[in-house]
Amino acid sequence: MDAPMTSGSVHPAVLLLELGHRARQAQTVQELEFLLVNDTRLLLPYRQAVWWTQEGGVQTLSGVVQPDSNAPYAQWAVQVCRHMAQHQPRLGVFTAADVPLDLAAQWSQWWSAHALWLPVSQPTPGATPGETVSAGLLVVGAEPFPADRLPVLGEWCSIWGHAWWALQRRRMASPRQWWTHLRQQQAQAAWWRRPVLWAVAAAAVLAVWPVHLTVLAPGELVAAQPAVLRAPMDGVVEQIHVQPSEMVKQGQLLFNLDEAQLASRLEVSEQALQTAEAEYRQFAQLALGDARSKSQLAALAGKIGERRAEQAFLAEQRQRAQVLAPHDGMVLFDAPSEWMGKPVQTGERVMRIAQPDAVEVEAWLPIGDAIPLQMGARVQLYLAADPLAAVQAQVRYVAYDAVARPDGQYAYRVRAELLQPGKLRIGLKGTAKLQGEKVSLAYWMVRKPWASIRQWVAL
Structure with a gap:
């Protein structure tokens, strides 16, 4: 363990380095919060310290192993901290005259005359300092706090807050904590600056965005009307x-x-x-x-x-x-x-005898992918010999009955005539992309999973 240090003859910068070293070595959030309310005395003597978060209220008290959130003192301290987070987003001292009358009436019952508020802001890119206050340290003492120690305390809270937020992000693996943290962030921002609202709106637009229903099927180039x-x-x-x-x-x-x-x-x-x-x-x-x-x-x-x-x-x-x-x-x-x-x-x-320039596309549409195809529907054949260039065609007919293929699977025969006949060799194989009617993107995404579920679940 580190040797105990006193602030009497040690320069504040050395004490700040020592506290920063301890903060980086902390392994849990509880250890880091205990360090804040108890070891901050190395920089500034005080009688009581309260660590408060907007999400959980009073988290840690100096000299107390486990605070009781239902205790009158804890509930009163929560109200004071919430008031300071809303009206004083930067580090500063305050007294009973700076809080509402109902809170000031109980000041002398719980605290000494002088108090210091040290906010801990979440590091948000593009936000001004103190704009997203969601936690803070409140220390109370009988004597006025030295003004020359306030910048050192501000730097210490910045160092400690960086370590605390790093450990908080590590705890976000829990869905419940992630949801609570997200709700907290959304509550602090205006509605037009809430990413969740924009994400939900974008997801809704994408869900109804019209796209063509497409399927992939084995295809090849065959003779159009051969003499058998x-x-x-x-x-x-x-x-x-x-x-x-x-x-x-x-x-x-x-x-x-x-x-x-x-x-x-x-x-x-x-x-x-x-x-x-x-x-x-x-x-x-x-x-x-x-x-x-x-x-x-x-x-x-x-x-x-x-x-x-x-x-x-x-x-x-x-x-x-x-x-x-x-x-x-x-x-x-x-x-x-x-x-x-x-x-x-x-x-x-x-x-068979066929004309070399009379070529069309033959595709085998699996039974599980049998989407409605109209006459003239678009077909793109990506040949294995040339996968970068697609052969464009349009559906000429779709077989009414599924027939057995040589591999034993049943499929519907689809014939499509080429839009631009060229010098294509009969017998080339590839993958045909068949384009059906327009549907919403949400239906396009859930069609196959839902069809699989329907085979096993009766609703």
Whole structure:
């Protein structure tokens, strides 16, 4: 512990340095307040000292461990300190003549003749000294206080107040203390200078500020109206005659199915047709002299028609096994090696043909983010290959039903046409930003959390 000091032969500046050192070493507000009301005697002798705050009243008394706030002396001292904080915002001496009559009537009962008021102001940027008095030290003595010690006391209160406010800010972690401190600050300032009122007004304006309701969804560039080429029949892909993203002409051979089985069936059908025709000619000759053979000519003619129809069907199937391009464009499909030898069913998609400049945006709107989208709503696609430049588009249609995506999640298909068509490669992926109707900022912020809460809470 520090050695005790007396003020008899020590210079006030040394005493001030010693008190400042003790104030900086204080760890709690209670320790610092005890130091103020008891150790200030090193600078100025007095009989009593009262430490008062506007928030809590009398906090500490000299020579008392724990003051009773309900005691008559404490209540009277609170009224005196409150009066001095309002009418004397700077350091100065006063007597019973400087307080209201109802307080002066009890002066002699509690105090000596002379008193000194030392305000402690909250350090507020831009405020004039003494403008925000919310606490103060009141000392009482029997003799007048030396005038040469008042500047030293003022400096000591400034040093002590700095340490006290530093510890007060450390205690603001409690919500209750923070709210009490905030109410105290607001009560001292005019209404137009209260930050809380301006903050509440700004928050209210921002809450009703109209913003577009937007969601993010996976998106990519796809062909606008491609021609889908499907398997014309059940079979096995024999050969792919083009490469992915190759430009093809109308009538160009794209792929063909295995024709071995069709060729065999067609050959059998041709032989059956020749047999039926030979049999018909034989009975036609016999019918000239045999009435019985003449009656079988109609059945043989029908059999020939059946064989010819079968042959025509098989010939057409063999021709359909070779798939040709319906028009000019770019062919889109997977690697040829993945298709060669692969069994396909009738109607199964094999490839597509699209125009290179006919590109649009396809986005998958998750069920949880299904906001109302009008036709022509704005869409911005940020491609992974170029995230700084957005592709502008507008909604062309939104699917009525959600469908399963390859990743297993259900989503609504959204198609949007480009506003400025350019040289964009089909297949580029990114993130689409879909813009809905205008809503308030408060609704925009609470929409997703409230939707999640509604799944678990029934109100």
